[in-house]
Amino acid sequence: MAGPRKKVGRLPRAAVHHPWWFALPAIVVFAGFFLVPNLLNFYYPFTNWSSYHADIAFTGLDNFKTIADDGSLLRAIRTTLLYALLAALFQNGFGLVLALLLESDTRFNRLFRAVFFLPVLISALATGYVFQALLDQDGAVNSVLGTDVPWLGSTTWTLVVVTLIHGWKWMGLSMLIYLAGLKGIPGDMLEAARMDGAGPWRTFWSVRWPMLAPAVTFNVTTALIGSMNTFDIVQATTGGGPAAATEVFNIYMFRIFGQGLYAQASAMSLVLFLVVVAVAIPLVVGLRRREQLL
Amino acid sequence: MNPSVAWRYGRPALVLLLAGLAVGVPLWLVAVTSAKPQAEAIKPNLDLPQHWQPADNYADAVSQGEMLRGFVNSLLVVVPSVVLVLLLGAGAAWVFARRKSKLVSTAYALCISGLLLPPAVITIVMELRQLGLANTRPGMIAVYTGMYLSTSIFFMTGFIRAIPLELEEAARMDGATPARIFWRIVLPLLRPVIATATIMVMLYAWSDVFYAFFVLGGGERATLPLNLYQVASAQLYLNNWHLVFAYVVVMSLPMVAVFLVGQRKIVSGITSGAVK
Numbered sequence: 001m002a003g004p005r006k007k008v009g010r011l012p013r014a015a016v017h018h019p020w021w022f023a024l025p026a027i028v029v030f031a032g033f034f035l036v037p038n039l040l041n042f043y044y045p046f047t048n049w050s051s052y053h054a055d056i057a058f059t060g061l062d063n064f065k066t067i068a069d070d071g072s073l074l075r076a077i078r079t080t081l082l083y084a085l086l087a088a089l090f091q092n093g094f095g096l097v098l099a100l101l102l103e104s105d106t107r108f109n110r111l112f113r114a115v116f117f118l119p120v121l122i123s124a125l126a127t128g129y130v131f132q133a134l135l136d137q138d139g140a141v142n143s144v145l146g147t148d149v150p151w152l153g154s155t156t157w158t159l160v161v162v163t164l165i166h167g168w169k170w171m172g173l174s175m176l177i178y179l180a181g182l183k184g185i186p187g188d189m190l191e192a193a194r195m196d197g198a199g200p201w202r203t204f205w206s207v208r209w210p211m212l213a214p215a216v217t218f219n220v221t222t223a224l225i226g227s228m229n230t231f232d233i234v235q236a237t238t239g240g241g242p243a244a245a246t247e248v249f250n251i252y253m254f255r256i257f258g259q260g261l262y263a264q265a266s267a268m269s270l271v272l273f274l275v276v277v278a279v280a281i282p283l284v285v286g287l288r289r290r291e292q293l294l
Numbered sequence: 295m296n297p298s299v300a301w302r303y304g305r306p307a308l309v310l311l312l313a314g315l316a317v318g319v320p321l322w323l324v325a326v327t328s329a330k331p332q333a334e335a336i337k338p339n340l341d342l343p344q345h346w347q348p349a350d351n352y353a354d355a356v357s358q359g360e361m362l363r364g365f366v367n368s369l370l371v372v373v374p375s376v377v378l379v380l381l382l383g384a385g386a387a388w389v390f391a392r393r394k395s396k397l398v399s400t401a402y403a404l405c406i407s408g409l410l411l412p413p414a415v416i417t418i419v420m421e422l423r424q425l426g427l428a429n430t431r432p433g434m435i436a437v438y439t440g441m442y443l444s445t446s447i448f449f450m451t452g453f454i455r456a457i458p459l460e461l462e463e464a465a466r467m468d469g470a471t472p473a474r475i476f477w478r479i480v481l482p483l484l485r486p487v488i489a490t491a492t493i494m495v496m497l498y499a500w501s502d503v504f505y506a507f508f509v510l511g512g513g514e515r516a517t518l519p520l521n522l523y524q525v526a527s528a529q530l531y532l533n534n535w536h537l538v539f540a541y542v543v544v545m546s547l548p549m550v551a552v553f554l555v556g557q558r559k560i561v562s563g564i565t566s567g568a569v570k
Contacts (some may be wrong), residue, residue: 013480017462026386026443029378033418033440034408040417049420065351078349101309107330108306114557115313119323121549123501125519129526130320133327133338133535140323143339168316176561180439200301207397229412231504236526250415250504257416265415271305273412280410 020205037272045267051260063267069238072244072252076268077275080248083163084279086115087230088223090167094232095174102175103182117172124169128236131165143187155245162246166233170226174219181215182208217287222271224283228276249275328352328539335536348540355540356524364521371431372499373516375438377493382439383446390447403449413437413510422509427521434509438499439498446491453487454480473551480567481541489559493552500549518545 012245020218045063067073077267098116102109108194119127134140142148152158185208193203231250240247240255249272257265319340326515329348388400418437419428427433434541438557454512459485465475476522481488511518522545526538553560 014393014395018389018473018523022472022476023401026382026447027405027438029382030405030408030443031435033436034411034413034443035404037417037421038411040420041414042418044420079390098312108309112309112313113561114553115317117553118317118550121497121553122542122546123503123519123522125503125522125547127503130324130543133323133539135322136336136338138320140339141470143337147468151497197443209457224467225410232501235503235523237555252502253416254348254507257419262416262420266414269412269414269416273414276410276412284410287409 012029017065023199033107035046037236041270041273044263045270047263049263049266051262059263065262066264067271072247073268073271076247076249076252079159080272081279082159082277083166083202083230083234083246083248084224084227085258086160086163086218087166087170091170091174091227092216092219092222093206094167096178098171098175099178099182101108103179113172113175116175117168120172122169122271124232125236127165127169128233131233133235135161153242155243158238158242159246160235162237165237166227170223177215177219178212181212185211213287213290217290221280221283221287225276225280227281228272235255305454324539324542327535330536332536334372336533337555339534350531351536351540352544354535355544358537359519359525359541360516361541361544362464364516364518367431367515368500368517368519371434371506372496372531374431374435375442375499376492376495379442380448380491383443383491384450384481384484384488385476386443387447387450388476391451392459395460402447406444406448406451409448410442413441413505415505418505419508428509429511429513429515431510431515434506435517437505437509438495438502440497441505442498444489445494448489449491450484453484457483486559486562489556493556493560496552497549518537 004185040228046058046060047056048059096112102113102252122130132139132152137144137148137150137153139151140292141151151161168171169181189207189211190203193207198206228248229250230248231254234246234248234251237255240251253265253268254266254270323340323467324339326342327338328351329346330343330351331345334343334345386405390398390405391513412423422428422437425433427436457480461479462475465479470478474550500508502517503523506517506520507523512520512522516524522538522541527539
């Protein structure tokens with residue numbers, strides 16, 4: 001008994017009460033399987049790692065030259081950014097409208113909140129197949145409308161259609177977070193606005209919308225970052241087509257990796273990493289500042 | 295008619311219309327198509343089946359799509375991943391929430407970087423090959439755990455900071471060791487966050503096909519979404535919408551069941567964590 005007590009006297013209190021070894025397993029797993037691969041991702045893009053070479057040699061910027069010259073680099077960046085922007089817009093727009101429609105805590109509203117949350121529970125891959133069956137040229141939507149529109153066949157508009165599906169899939173999650181934000185607005189604030197003669201429209205723009213800032217921050221950040229990592233919905237609806245019009249980073253990596261060009265896929269993965277960092281940092285800083293101003 | 299009356303009657307009507315169009319139609323399509331014979335399902339539409347054969351379709355999806363194997367495979371990677379994410383995450387969050395030093399805040403910042411940064415999926419494959427973990431379940435579990443630890447650490451750290459330290463101090467006075475305090479006091483108090491984190495991680499891992507494709511590939515250890523992808527891409531299922539949708543129904547049911555059971559906790563957990 002004397003031993004441990006002596007130890008207590010020497011170590012700082014924090015080290016005794018909350019020892020590091022509780023955090024160690026998490027740090028080891030996270031470092032080993034998340035940070036290390038991301039570090040390796042700064043080396044392998046500069047090699048000729050592929051299924052065609054027995055050994056891996058340093059080749060400088062060759063992979064980046066390849067993806068820049070064949071146009072896939074700029075296309076992937078543009079497609080992914082556009083996808084993220086539209087997906088975040090639709091997801092948040094739908095989510096906010098649903099939250100405003102289902103705001104008060106009645107039994108009817110609780111039931112329909114669950115209904116609109118259903119798409120979140122269905123896997124993104126399955127969602128993709130459902131919408132392929134709906135939007136196929138031989139699909140259900142054309143058969144109901146009596147039209148013959150290639151919903152998933154336009155090099156211009158298909159990206160918009162796929163991001164609408166993405167917004168549909170995740171609107172339930174945004175809705176829940178906006179509902180929590182709306183609930184957090186003090187009732188007397190809304191009462192005061194009403195007493196001052198503000199109508200519902202005015203109340204929304206002058207009181208509720210500014211008070212929703214933290215929910216908007218969270219929703220917009222997670223939607224933008226999450227949708228830059230999209231794969232399933234695109235793969236199941238268009239597979240990146242038509243004519244690579246919806247080929248986001250992950251679709252490209254999946255395709256090129258399948259061809260055995262590992263280093264080239266890794267180069268694209270590094271670009272994705274840098275794009276996410278470039279978007280995330282100003283976004284988080286900017287939205288936080290906006291919150292503090294209010 | 296004044297606006298508030300329009301709102302009172304218009305709003306429920308609008309909700310019903312939106313729910314019917316946006317959620318009802320896709321689900322209806324899945325349900326009716328999964329009960330049709332192949333000839334009727336080649337061109338998917340919203341009509342009721344002329345010939346009902348749901349039992350045959352579901353039986354086919356189970357046998358041809360290797361559904362039972364996929365189900366077991368999914369459980370074998372998802373359940374250990376969820377347990378590890380929660381346990382390791384809680385341990386780390388406890389230390390990060392209670393200790394204050396430069397080193398602790400640096401470690402915390404690093405550990406939650408996964409909230410924003412994308413996993414480097416290509417080099418994960420390289421690393422797993424070198425460790426001999428490529429195409430194995432432990433490899434997949436390690437990758438999922440690494441990916442979702444940031445989320446659980448972030449939410450749990452915030453939660454533990456709000457728990458008064460006095461609770462721990464009282465137990466310490468009674469001679470409890472840190473391990474005992476962690477098990478008997480911290481973990482039980484974390485129950486609400488654990489419920490939410492369980493659902494979210496389960497949902498993501500259960501649905502994942504992208505990372506599973508790189509780490510597990512097809513074959514023996516393929517999870518349900520991998521099977522769905524393979525059967526939907528294979529010639530065998532080309533235009534076999536009736537089987538694809540039977541598969542979708544069975545694959546989605548466990549998550550819907552989990553949601554129905556834990557609905558209240560999930561909703562309050564998601565919302566309380568996000569908006570602080």
